[in-house]
C-alpha cells in the first residue's frame with residue numbers, strides 16, 4: 001500500500017526495474033573484497049593481541065622473517081604513530097593518532113584482537129604459520145570492561161593522553177571522552193506538576209552489524225610511491241584520506257578502487273586492513289591481500305555500542321507530555337567515538353516535548369572501537385524511550401497509538417537537541433499503521449502454554465546530505481553511462497541511474513551506472529547516513545540537467561535556431577519555432593560528432609541536511625512459549641516515510657532488512673564478554689542472528705510525504721527501520737507475559753526469569 | 763632452502779566433475795573445498811562468510827546434496843559431482859531462480875546470493891512443490907543480513923511456480 005501526498009508525475013521514479021548489477025551478482029561473477037586476484041599477489045595475515053589491555057614489552061619477528069615463503073613482516077615500528085589531528089570522514093570525525101594506534105598497536109594493546117604485527121606470505125596458510133613464529137611479550141594490565149568501572153572515580157585510565165570534554169571543561173586522567181548535554185525549559189518544575197511521572201533504566205547490548213562479507217583489502221605500493229588499494233568499503237574517499245594520514249603519503253598518490261561490498265551497515269566505514277596491506281606491499285614489492293576471519297570481525301571491528309540509558313517522562317492528566325529527561329551512556333570501545341549525538345537527536349524525536357534535558361556520555365572501555373551501525377546510537381536510545389512510553393501508557397490507561405498521535409512531532413516542532421522539523425512524515429506513519437489490516441485485526445487470545453501480545457513503537461533517523469559527484473557520458477547510440485562514487489550496498493546504482501533517467505527521458509535500462517574509483521570520479525562522501533539515493537541522486541539529477549542543456553545547444557545548432565527555442569518535453573527535443581522538428585534523445589545523441597563532439601557532464605553537490613529525516617512506525621505480534629521462553633514473531637508490519645520511493649522494491653527491502661536486524665538485537669544478539677575482556681561468542685553459531693526460520697514475511701507500508709529538500713521529494717530511508725523493532729518487540733512481550741523487560745536481548749533466559757518473578761510476585 | 767607448509771606435504775591429485783566438466787586438481791590435503799574452489803581453481807563465486815559452517819555463503823552442491831564447502835576437504839571431492847554458483851545458469855541464459863531473484867529484488871548486497879541460489883536449486887530439484895515453511899526450513903542454513911528473507915522466500919516461490 002502506498003499513501004501519496006502532493007503527487008509529482010514520474011515515468012521512471014517509482015517503477016521497479018531490474019538492478020543493473022544484478023546479473024553479475026546472481027551469476028557469481030561480481031568481485032567482492034576477497035575475490036580480488038592480481039598478478040604476483042601474496043597474502044597477508046595479522047597477529048592480534050590475546051589481551052584486552054597490556055603493555056607490549058618486546059616484539060621479535062626474526063624467526064617469522066626467516067621462514068620460507070614469507071616476504072615481509074611488520075609491526076608498529078613500521079607504521080609509526082602519527083600526530084593527533086582531525087580525520088573528517090564525512091559523517092563523523094576521528095582522531096588521526098587514535099586511528100593510527102587502532103590499526104596497528106604501538107606501545108600498548110587496548111582491546112582483544114588489537115593488531116600487533118602482520119606478515120605477507122606466498123599463501124594464506126604460510127602466513128598463518130609465520131604468525132606463530134612472532135614473539136610478543138606483554139605486561140598485562142587490568143582491563144576496563146564495564147561502564148561502571150570505566151566511569152568510577154580512580155578508574156584505571158586506558159589512554160593517558162586522552163583529554164575528556166565534560167560539558168566543555170577539559171578533564172585529564174579519565175575514560176569519559178565526552179559528556180554532552182542538550183536542554184531547554186525546566187524539566188524538574190514540569191515533573192513536579194505532572195499527573196504521572198515514570199523513570200526507568202535500560203541496558204542495551206553491544207551488537208554487531210553482522211555483514212556476511214568479512215573485511216578484505218588488497219594494496220600495491222609501487223616503487224614510484226603510488227599506492228593502489230582494492231577494498232570492500234562504504235567510503236572509498238574516506239579510505240584514501242585515512243591511508244594518506246596514517247602512512248603520511250600525499251592524498252593524490254593513493255587510488256582507492258572499491259570492490260563490490262557484501263554488507264556494511266556502517267561497519268565498513270572505518271579503515272582496518274588497508275594501511276597494513278600497503279606497508280607489507282612496500283616491503284615485499286608485491287600486491288598484498290588481507291582478509292579478516294570472522295572471529296576478528298567480531299572481536300576487532302566496530303559493532304554498535306552497548307550501554308545504559310535512564311529515561312524519565314512526565315505527562316499531564318490528558319496524557320500530554322510535560323517533560324522528559326535522559327541519561328545516555330555508551331561504551332565507545334578502546335577509542336572515543338560512540339554515537340551519542342544521534343542518540344540525543346533521536347531519543348525523543350517522535351514527540352513534542354516542552355521541557356527536556358539529555359545528558360550523554362562517550363566512554364572508553366577495553367573492547368574494540370565501536371563504529372556506526374545503521375542509525376548509529378538511535379536503536380539503543382529508542383529502545384529506552386519507546387519501551388518507557390509503552391509502560392507509561394499502561395499506567396495511565398491510554399492506547400499507545402492515541403498517546404503517539406496526541407504528542408506527535410510535526411513540522412515546526414523543535415527536536416529536543418535543537419533543530420526545528422521541516423515537513424516530516426511522523427504522523428502519516430502512525431496513521432498508516434492505524435489504518436493497516438494488521439492494526440485492525442484481532443490478536444488470537446493466549447492459551448495456557450502460548451502467551452500472545454501486540455506492541456508498537458516509532459523511530460526516527462535524520463541522516464545526512466553532503467558531497468557527491470556524478471558524471472554522465474552520452475554515447476553515440478543514445479544510451480548513457482553514469483559514474484558515481486558511492487559503493488552500491490543495496491541497489492543504489494539503480495536508484496541513482498533512475499533519477500538521471502527521469503530527467504533524460506530515458507528508460508532506466510538505458511542508463512548504465514558504474515561505481516568509479518577515487519581517480520575517476522569527483523569527491524563523494526561515504527555510502528552511509530541514508531544519503532546515497534538522496535544526495536548522490538541529487539548529483540545525478542544535476543548532471544542529467546547539464547546533459548539536456550548541452551544537447552539542446554547541439555540541437556539548436558543543427559536546426560539553425562536559437563538555444564532558447566529548443567525544449568525538452570517527454571523525452572523529445574522540440575523546436576518552439578518549427579513544430580515538425582523533433583529529435584529523440586537517441587537521434588540527438590547520434591549527431592553529437594557533427595556538433596562539437598562528446599557530451600560528458602559532471603554534477604557535483606553539497607546537499608545541506610537530510611530535509612527532515614525519515615520516521616517509521618512498526619507493529620508486531622509475538623507469541624511466547626511459557627515453558628521455554630522462546631519468542632515467535634507472528635506478524636510484523638513496518639510503515640515508514642520514504643518521501644518518494646525511487647525503487648519501491650528496494651525501499652521495502654530496506655524496511656524488511658532493518659526490521660529483522662532489529663528483531664535480532666531485541667531477541668538474541670549480544671556480546672558475551674568475560675571479565676578479562678574476551679568476547680566468548682565470536683562465531684555465527686553463538687552470536688545468533690535471525691535465520692529465515694526465525695521471522696515471518698515483513699509487511700511494509702511506504703508512506704510518501706515529499707521531502708522539500710530533494711527535487712523529486714526523496715528521503716534517505718536505509719536506517720530508520722532498525723530503530724523501532726526492539727521497543728516494539730519489548731512492548732509486545734510485556735503485553736503477552738504481563739511483565740516488562742528493560743534489557744536487550746530479551747532472550748529465553750531473561751523471559752523465563754521475568755515469568756518466574758511475576759509468579760512469585762518479585 | 764626449507765619448505766613452506768604447502769610444499770612440505772605431498773599434494774593429492776583429485777578428479778571430479780565440476781559444473782559439468784571433468785576436472786583435475788592438485789591440492790594440499792588440508793585445504794578445504796572452499797579454498798580449492800576459490801584459490802586453486804579461481805571460482806570466486808562461492809563466498810566465505812565464516813569458514814566454520816555457520817553462514818552458508820560457501821554452499822555448493824555435492825552429488826545432489828548441499829554442503830558448506832568450508833567444512834569439506836578438497837581431497838574429499840575425488841569422484842564427486844560438484845556444482846557451484848558458476849554452474850547454475852544454462853549457457854547463455856539464467857536459471858529461473860536467478861531470474862526470480864532479480865525480478866523480486868531478492869538481493870541487496872548480494873554476498874549471500876550464490877549460497878541461497880545453490881541451496882534453493884537443490885530444494886526445488888528434490889521438492890518441486892516446497893511451500894513457504896519448507897523453504898524457510900531448507901534455507902535456514904543460509905544467513906542473509908540485508909533482506910530480512912522476505913523477498914528471498916518470494917523469489918524461490920516464484921521460481922518454483924515458473925518451473926512447473
Ligand code: FES
Nearest residue numbers: 811813815818832
Ligand atoms: S563460509 Fe562456509 S558456512 Fe560460512
Ligand code: FES
Nearest residue numbers: 870871906907908
Ligand atoms: S543480500 Fe546482503 S547478506 Fe543477503
